[in-house]
Amino acid sequence: MRITCPYCGERDRREFYYRGAATDLDRPAPDAGEEAWENFVFLRENPAGVTRDLWYHEGGCGAWVVVTRNTVTHEVLETRLASEARS
Amino acid sequence: MRFSGLRVLKEGLTGNKGWTPHWRDPEPRPEYDIVIIGGGGHGLSTAYYLAKEHGLTNVAVLEKGYIGGGNVGRNTTIVRANYFLQGNSEFYSHSLKLWEGLEEDLNYNVMHSQRGIINLFHSDGQRDAAARRGNMMISQGDDAILLSRDELRKMLPYLNYDDLRFPIYGGLYHPRGGTARHDAVAWGYARGADQRGVDLIQNCEVTGIDIKNGAVRGVQTTRGPIRARKVAMVVAGRSSQVAAMAGMRLPIESHVLQAFVTEGLKPVIDHVVTFGMGHFYISQSDKGGLVFGGDLDFYASYAARGNLPTVENVMEAGMALMPMIGKARVLRSWGGIMDMSPDGSPIIDRTHIDGLYLNCGWNYGGFKAVPGSGHVFAHLIATDRHHENATKFRLDRFRTGRGVMDEEGKGSQHNLH
Numbered sequence: 001m002r003i004t005c006p007y008c009g010e011r012d013r014r015e016f017y018y019r020g021a022a023t024d025l026d027r028p029a030p031d032a033g034e035e036a037w038e039n040f041v042f043l044r045e046n047p048a049g050v051t052r053d054l055w056y057h058e059g060g061c062g063a064w065v066v067v068t069r070n071t072v073t074h075e076v077l078e079t080r081l082a083s084e085a086r087s
Numbered sequence: 088m089r090f091s092g093l094r095v096l097k098e099g100l101t102g103n104k105g106w107t108p109h110w111r112d113p114e115p116r117p118e119y120d121i122v123i124i125g126g127g128g129h130g131l132s133t134a135y136y137l138a139k140e141h142g143l144t145n146v147a148v149l150e151k152g153y154i155g156g157g158n159v160g161r162n163t164t165i166v167r168a169n170y171f172l173q174g175n176s177e178f179y180s181h182s183l184k185l186w187e188g189l190e191e192d193l194n195y196n197v198m199h200s201q202r203g204i205i206n207l208f209h210s211d212g213q214r215d216a217a218a219r220r221g222n223m224m225i226s227q228g229d230d231a232i233l234l235s236r237d238e239l240r241k242m243l244p245y246l247n248y249d250d251l252r253f254p255i256y257g258g259l260y261h262p263r264g265g266t267a268r269h270d271a272v273a274w275g276y277a278r279g280a281d282q283r284g285v286d287l288i289q290n291c292e293v294t295g296i297d298i299k300n301g302a303v304r305g306v307q308t309t310r311g312p313i314r315a316r317k318v319a320m321v322v323a324g325r326s327s328q329v330a331a332m333a334g335m336r337l338p339i340e341s342h343v344l345q346a347f348v349t350e351g352l353k354p355v356i357d358h359v360v361t362f363g364m365g366h367f368y369i370s371q372s373d374k375g376g377l378v379f380g381g382d383l384d385f386y387a388s389y390a391a392r393g394n395l396p397t398v399e400n401v402m403e404a405g406m407a408l409m410p411m412i413g414k415a416r417v418l419r420s421w422g423g424i425m426d427m428s429p430d431g432s433p434i435i436d437r438t439h440i441d442g443l444y445l446n447c448g449w450n451y452g453g454f455k456a457v458p459g460s461g462h463v464f465a466h467l468i469a470t471d472r473h474h475e476n477a478t479k480f481r482l483d484r485f486r487t488g489r490g491v492m493d494e495e496g497k498g499s500q501h502n503l504h
Binding site: 001012013014018019020021034035038039041042043044045046047048051053071072073074 | 325487499501
């Protein structure tokens, strides 16, 4: 699998550290309650198909990248900087 | 049909014409007391113990593919009870005891081989951790022996003891651990459940779960609707999709785990051996193939095949541990889809919907749990109470933070276990 870093271009998957679902970008408020925090920390959509997840370009530029990809085919559909995807 | 030495002899002398199919192929009936979604190892053993222990035989197992075609037929077949944490240790101990009587119980040869498992350690710190784990196993009533380097050398002469980076200091030996023939486990439980009246319905995919007023009423399938008072989801690998039909989100992320097997070789590895400084474990099948594996690929996947970096990593670990393995040729590799839970431990619990039960989150470790998981899940479904050896696999432990069982102490991220 190869992932296109928005800064560095197409790179080997080995340069990236996988964080998990991109729901990590939607951090609830500290007082949002048990349910919201369980949802954020533990529960996952976990789709068989298109998903968005967070990868860290550890062996490259150090960018956090939101990768849209297919979990069934491993096809990478889109990559964006996390800072842009969030705003 | 019962298997016996006499029967094998008789069939052998008469052209093997007397064997019959091991289970029926029934049409689904419109209604059952209990519907089990998933005809893998855990679903089949659940059905078997519902019938055997609780006398509940108006039961259907719905399998979207064929019996033995999922993870129960794609694993590395290791059976052990070397867990550390309370909650896990009594459960896996219970499961291992069921394994030890399984062949007589099922009248089926599952080739359970207690050849022993050795977890290697490579530093003083790891030796301390191994000693502590061994003591926990012994206090649970299971077996563990701490082997020195010299004792280990006599048992496993082929390891690379003097690797500069990861010298071997010794190993924790679990003599009752071993392997079993994975397909036979599925077939044996399927046959046992069928003989007791359970309907095993293959090529029957569940497409919906009917819920009314907070209680389950049945399921929709590709072979028509089926009513049921109780529905059990036992679909590790696809848990999130099936639970979504009941409107649930699970603390599960699906990952791909690869395994490898070499060409058949003469006996060379007599035990199950695990590397302590890289994720690598190996055993030799009765056909002679070296069966080994390592880490996850570390990203969510349903592809049932992995990527090359993990292949390279596993091969490197194998070469570091036992350089002789370099002479063996890898015959094939494959990937299985793992239900990864945030603490690396499974979930066996009721849900917020009356009559809907959940069994999932087996991470890497589902195979050894097949007898125990089915036994305690059948108990939960039949009595609505947790079995005494499975009280801690609660679904709400993540929300409350009580009883999270992080065996490896790695944190609450799905791909770290």
